[in-house]
Amino acid sequence: MSINIFIYTKKDDRGIKEWIESNFDYMKPEIEMYHISDSVNELESILPHFSILVYDSNRLYEKDLSMFNHCRNNCLGVLMLTSRAVIKNHGDDFGIDPACIVDIEDRHSMCHALSRLVFTSQETDLVKYRQFTLNESIFNLFEKTGEAIFLADDNNAMVYMNQKAASISEYTIDSSIGQPIDSILKLSNDDMFVSILDIINRVKTEHINLGLPKYTQLVTRTSAKKFISANVSIVEQDQFTGIMIILRDISTIMKNEMQIRMLSQAVEHSPSSIVITDASGNIEYVNESFEKMTGYTFEEVVDKNPRILKSPDTHMLVYKDLWNTISAGRVWHGHLKNLKKDGTAYWEEVSIAPVLDEKTGKIKNYLAMKQDITIERELKEAMKLERQNLTSLLESAPVGILLIDKKYRINRMNGRIRHLFENVNEVTKLYDYIQNVRHLDLPENEVKIKGIIDQVLKENIDVEAEEILWEGTNTYKWLRINATGVELQGDHFALVSLDDITENKEMEKQLEIAMKEAREADNAKSMFLANMSHEIRTPINGIIGMTELTLDTEGLTKEQKENLNMVKYSSNNLLSIINDILDISKIDANKIKLENIPLSLQELAKNAKKAFDFKAKEKDIEFIVKVPEDMPAYFIGDPYRIQQVLNNLLSNAIKFTGEGHVKLEIYSNKKENDVHKVRIEVQDTGIGISKEEMTALFESFSQVDSSITRKFGGTGLGLAITKKLVELMGGKITVNSQKGIGTVFTVSLNLNESSSVLERVEEELVPMLPSEEEHIKALIVEDDKVNMQIAKDILLKSGYDVKQAFNGLEAVEMAKKEVFDFILMDIQLPEMDGITASKIIRKHYEKETYVPIIAVTAYALKGDKERFLEEGMDEYLAKPYNKDALLLMLNKVLNPDYLEVKTIYRGFREEQFKGEMVEQVTALNKMFEAKNYTAVSRHINKIRQLCKAFGLKAFGSKVFKLQLQIRKGNYTKAEPILLETNVALKEILKKEWS
């Protein structure tokens, strides 16, 4: 059987040829390819030689269609391969069997269509099959049987099929007769095409009956797939030789089988370990998980009892309960500790269910499902332990912990809290109890704890506070409170820690007191030091001064001079020692304050040169001072301390140098900005210092060799002071020395350059003004309206309260109505003059606070002022005065000291004053005669006080002159002054004081 196929294609990229060759190789087809673009004429000439045309065209153009029809007329069979869309839209246009138009993608249909064409190309007479009839008895048998029966002739054309066959294949009997059998029986297995013709051929060639491979499916006319089993055999009856296919739909059986297969797979691969035993408990089945879990293979456990897994740790009663439950037909759940094959223990969660026989209801099997829960159990165990740990940590934390919820309820607390508040025996009362916490400075009703919790819960602010908890009227605890918000299982809580810090607070308090006392003691000490420095230096001062003066007098003997020089030398020594001691104590007590003022290094060097030149000359040592001239003129620093450093170093250098020279050299290097690195070098050719001696060099009260003290003198404090001063100034001092050769001391300081020499600022006196609360009441007495306005403006703007009077009488009336703090009194006034008015007012104010009265007048004659003051005015101001003069005057007269003195003497009536004055002057004369000048001085002081109080300036001056002469011991000059005084007193006494 051979066939030639002609493929007419547009493109040979679909592998059609290969596909036909491989699927129809049993037919050994001759295949020819022809491209649509090739010559049509040639095509026409070759077409009749082919039996089948496969027309492959994705799209159908008109040209294609006519070509197709042309081909069709010349071929036995035509198969059109095209796209699904073409079939759908043009399938009817071709006038051929729809089965011959196939979607190129649907290889299955293509195969059937092609095999059908192959068949029809060989045998076209269908009538022949319709005439095929079965023997009646066989027909009846076939029709009644439950199987589907197909009969095909020797050319595999369908000649018979029964009703069952029609229903299973979904083809009608009529349409199927004469058709190739493989166009009805389309088979597939696992979606692979299976050719029924292959099987038929084998049956024919090998003379055997064949079935179908397992899971073969029949693809019905509607493309439904049905699992089938079949038997294909040769039948020979009468003249008919053909094939009989008996076919059965086994879909239901297959479905069940597959379900069972799925279930058994599920059991086999289940992550749970599954064991099935028989009724007596012997293992029939275990799955993979079981093998993995226990380490036993199925072979090792089959027919054995599961108790091979039993661990000695599991109590017998557990097994007893298990068996009792399941043998009674109930399901048992539980945890078992078992042993693996290798002996390691594991925990499993087990469910064992009895399986009952459907018919007898007796237990047939036991099914056990087990899960390894070793890790979970361990985890749970660990968590339990962790929780216990946390609980005991919380419980025994050394700080009180409270957890308070949104409704201010205490949710949790620890042991420390119970201990802190052991007097509170109920948790519910504790919250109210701790409400007694008060801030030290807040009113009693302030509820502090609630505030803290609100802050934490509502404002989300962490709180840190130290508060007092009042436990009684006089008992309290200091608590440190820390609070923060926490979220536990979705709820907000305030986590509050309370710490009793009462002891700390008490200690703090005591510490503060101690500190205060220490500071006070320290202050007292430094005050003492300051006083000492004055008190000690003053008498030495006297000794030195007097000695020098005496040395200057003539007629001293040589011995006296020598002695006095010794006194001078010793006193100077004593002074320098005391200065050293005071300095070092001040430095040690941190009482030294460094200045930051402009200083000139040239000047400091010059001072040093002046101070030590003489000493150097005395010892016949060369003293060299070198300061570069291009050095900045001024630096900022403490000139006195730098001078002290220079002097100390130079004094040492000269002291320890026997011959040679002492050199002071100053260098400066600009560093950055205005900072200069200043180096001061003091070099000598003295006795030098050995390395061993150097270590103690800068220590207080040490001289390198104690014998030196005797030889060279000094306290040994000089270098210690120098070093401390240099370090205070942020500098460094170093020494370089060689015994017997000399020593160099180097001081390094960082000093800022000063941009300008300090300007001397003249300080202006600024009047002080009354504050707003003071309300100082002024009375201005002035008849000139312009002047009144000026005075009023000045005082009002300066903050004084002002009343005005335009004549003396008015002033007196006003003063009687209210008390003023001061009065500005014009002297020339209508109605009553200023002096008279002042006297009346003063009398009226006798018992009030003293009221200063300032005389204001345009008389600027000499002596006016004195006159007014003698008349009882307190001060005098000449018109025109400026604002500051007036305000400064007010500062003076409103000063409490001023008023106090005035008040003391106010009580002095004129008579008393005169009496006192006479008494004092008489005593003065008496004492003068008695030459008791100390007493004279005392009386003069008394008289001067009286004069000041009553404005008797001229008389006061007279007695002061007397005083000055008495002081000088110039008594001959004093005598006439005393006489003048006596005359002046008589004048005063004569005067009318109205």
Add this chain to the structure above:
Amino acid sequence: MKILIAEDEMISRKFIYKFMSKYGDCDLTIDGGEAIDAYMMALDEEEPYDLICLDIMMPNVDGLKALKLIRDIEKERGINGGDKVKIIMTTALSDVNNVQTAFNSGSEGYAVKPINVQKLTDVMKRLKLIS
């Protein structure tokens, strides 16, 4: 030359008095208040002082206050330049604040105690009161 000395401490006062007596007629006062009184009196009598030695630590009115007052009075009365009285401050206080204040208030000389003949002579020379 008219010299005013203000010093509360007796020995120092005597020393300065003795030293200064060589150069002129001295008046002695024992505190700042007296010094001002004496200064004013001399001004009023038109026989002003040429030199005032002021101690800083004195009762009632201290030397710095007195210095300032004297300069204020001079300003008020229009006394300028060479007519102004020369003022030397004397004190045991060597702290710089006082020195600075003294210079700012217009003192010409400064002698730190212990005052000796040399120091006073130096200051006098510097003020060109002696040569």
